[in-house]
Amino acid sequence: MDVVSDAIAAVRLGRPSSSRLRVSGNWSVRLPPFEGAGFHVVLSGSCRLLPDGGGEPVALGPGDAVLGPHGTGHVLADGSAEAIDVRRAVPFEEVRDRVVRRPGDGPEVELLCGKYRLDRSRTHPLLAELPEVVRLPYRAGAHPELRAAVDLLAREVAQEGAPPGASLALPSLLDLLLVYMIRAWAARARTGGWPDALADPATAAALHALHTDPAAPWTNDLLAARAGVSRATLARRFTSLVGRPPMAYLTWWRLTLAATRLRDSDVPLATVARETGYGSPYALSHAFSREFGTTPGRYRERVRAGGAALTAS
Structure with a gap:
């Protein structure tokens, strides 16, 4: 076993889940805090993420991925508005896996979203060291294994009904995506600590x-x-x-x-x-x-x- 695999296996509970979000116009959705980690991958369009507790919104474009390793609540919103009105954000569960068109001129945005249940009582220090929001911008040729996992996962989620083997393929791909996102963070982190320990x-x-x-x-x-x-x-x-x-x-x-x-x-x-x-x-x-x-x-x-x-x- 290796440290990253062990760190994830020690805290993972149950099966991960995923869904798609397709919206257009002026929109915002809220994802509450939860005991786990979550991710978003922008398949098309652009949006912004505003974590609870303040801070600057994180801009996300086509191909960008973002990991919330500590289950921090946040709001996702279209990228056209000058400010994000968190009070008008719709609960994510009300719009997941639906096509939602809001008034406004914002282009259509499609995201792949997912989350993992984690046992926080034994969080490995490698995972504890991750920042509240890990943005992994898309760059041609960078992290090809992450891009391949995203493509496979997007295709699996996009299929109608329950294709053969989906109950095994989907959670396996989600686990793979988590590993690749943590790898990508460790490869570019400049904060010392565990990335340096692994290097x-x-x-x-x-x-x-x-x-x-x-x-x-x-x-x-x-x-x-x-x-x-x-x-x-x-x-x-x-x-x-x-x-x-x-x-x-x-x-x-x-x-x-x-x-x-x-x-x-x-x-x-x-x-x-x-x-x-x-x-x-x-x-x-x-x-x-x-x-x-x-x-x-x-x-x-x-x-x-x-x-x-x-x-x-």
Whole structure:
């Protein structure tokens, strides 16, 4: 496994969804905040996005994609008006998958919209570092895998009825789109942190080793040897870029995996302990309680009962 795949898999809940929005004239639609991430891709025309909490509107043109990784509420509006009147915005659910023509001279705009349900209690720091709005402007030749996923997804959504295999193809394409959008952000981000961590050979090699086999009896010396640098060099670079020393990150990641297994499966605690590098259920329970403030069994009961998940420290 790799860090981006693991970061998404640890927090993803249920199945993603998507729809099309086709509007013209002077229009605006509101999307409320939600527990997940959302995206829009402009298939034709242009529009603007205004996130809740103020800030400047984000202009979007043909081929542009935008990711809202933290579920921030926002308004989408036509690009012709000088100002966006959020009070007149129509709820998105009232116009999704419909052709809506509003009074005014604005040209027709078509968007592909979607969202993913995420468990915020175990958000990986890579995802937490993403800004509220990630704009990925269309540029010829840039991010061809993202463009290919957008094209395939648009064609799948545009088909009438339920074509054969759609129930499998659509969520798979949506998952692929999320991966490609995060990749595109990491490739062009200049903020330090996780994009730099994934680009640094030693840190990336250490992260790959920890995510490939988190249950292995890792030590700082073994990890440094795998990364091809000295122990001191790895500790300095890893801590600076990731925000935690290697062994502290490993502990956090093991407990995150344990919480995910408890949430998503009925496997015995002994199996969870073995899969996450703990010698016994007691050892896992002790570490889990210290991190989450409750025992693994009570945690599983709570998330299964539909209660709010607990946040690790």
